[in-house]
Amino acid sequence: MTAQLEPEAPRPAGAPHLPALLPPVDRPATIAEAVAEAVAEAVAPAEPAAAALGHAAVPAQAAPLAGDPVGPQDPPVPHEPPAPVPHEPPAPVPHEPPAPVPHEPPAPDPYQPVPRDPPVPSDPSTPPVPGEPPIPRDPPTDPPTHPPTPLSDAGRALLDAGRAAEAVEPLRRAVASAEPGSADLLVSAYLDVGAWSAVIDWLGPLVADGRVEFAGRLGVALAEFGDHVRAESMLRTALAAGEVAAANDLALLLRDDGRLVEAAHVLTHAADAGDPLAPDNLVALHLEDGDLVGAVEAAERYADERRPDTVVALADVRAAQGRDADADALYRRAAELGALRAHTAYAGFLVDRGDLTAAEDEFREAERHNEPRWPVTVARFLMDTGRPDAARRYLAVGVDAGDREAEDLLAELDGEDLTDD
Secondary structure: OOOOOOOOOOOOOOOOOOOOOOOOOOOOOOHHHHHHHHHHHHHOOHHHHHHHOOOOOOOOOOOOOOOOOOOOOOOOOOOOOOOOOOOOOOOOOOOOOOOOOOOOOOOOOOOOOOOOOOOOOOOOOOOOOOOOOOOOOOOOOOOOOOOOOHHHHHHHHHHHOOOHHHHHHHHHHHHHOOOOOHHHHHHHHHHHHOOHHHHHHHHHHHHHOOOHHHHHHHHHHHHHHOOHHHHHHHHHHHHHOOOOOHHHHHHHHHHHOOOHHHHHHHHHHHHHOOOOOHHHHHHHHHHHOOOHHHHHHHHHHHOOOOOHHHHHHHHHHHHHOOOHHHHHHHHHHHHHHOOOOHHHHHHHHHHHHOOHHHHHHHHHHHHHOOOOOHHHHHHHHHHHOOOHHHHHHHHHHHHHOOOHHHHHHHHHHOOOOHHHO
């Protein structure tokens, strides 16, 4: 609320306006001055701060109040701008390159497929993993091809069927066509049919040129041809070249010449070297010589089911000792093991015991298993049991196979006198 002031007394018209002559009183002359003093007192504490900032305190000018007379005012205090503060540029900060931040790969997104290593070709037999993409595999390579050998295959089939005479012609054409392996097959066919001259004429030059792998078969042909001296030389050459099987043929040659001690020595070395037939032949040699003690010793020494023919030799010894039950069991076991002459030997044992029916069954088994010289053994059995016509058919097979004994028996059936030679 504004105080109500009394107005001054009116002055006479034309009276000069003179200053008051009263002594000064310590009070504001006007309301405006009073307000100015109050304002100055209020802002006085702020002046030091203003000075500190470089600015002079500027007294506030009070706006005239309504009703105040308008008269001469104190001259305004000149405004002095603040002294400029000298600008100092900031000291340059040395530039340091930022330290490299180690790169860390972003965390895998669980909703995105995880990249995988490139597939490694694996064994084609490895089964695929369920849910995994198929592993690319190397393209298949063709197996090594061998040249076709139709003629040799046909000749081999005939030899396996015991038809050596029929195998000769296709095998000769196979040799002319340079089919691999045909030469060995043709030699076997010649030996099976007893074509000794053909074998000698063909293999002689080859062995002379150093092809000692044919020396054993050349020795067999020479022995059958009657040339025992050259045959022994060739068989010993084969033995020296590592053909252990040649010992059996050499022992037979020595036996035929009456050199039983030498034959036994050769067979013993072959049996010790692991030849499957040498123990059986050694036992047979002792039995032929009447040496049962030597036969028993050899049979028991070499008996081994891993060499089935040694079981046949032991059965022969047990039969010679009169231990028929043991012999019977051993023959049967040898047949189970696949011994080379098990059925032929067992049939001969049954003939000696008088069981002809069982013996004939075993001879048929010998034929079925293509055991050595089965045509002659079956034919002899048929001749001994009064069936010469049936025997003739088997002897013809033996003659075709080159069996000299089959030729002699067939000539005997035909009434030929073998002493005329």
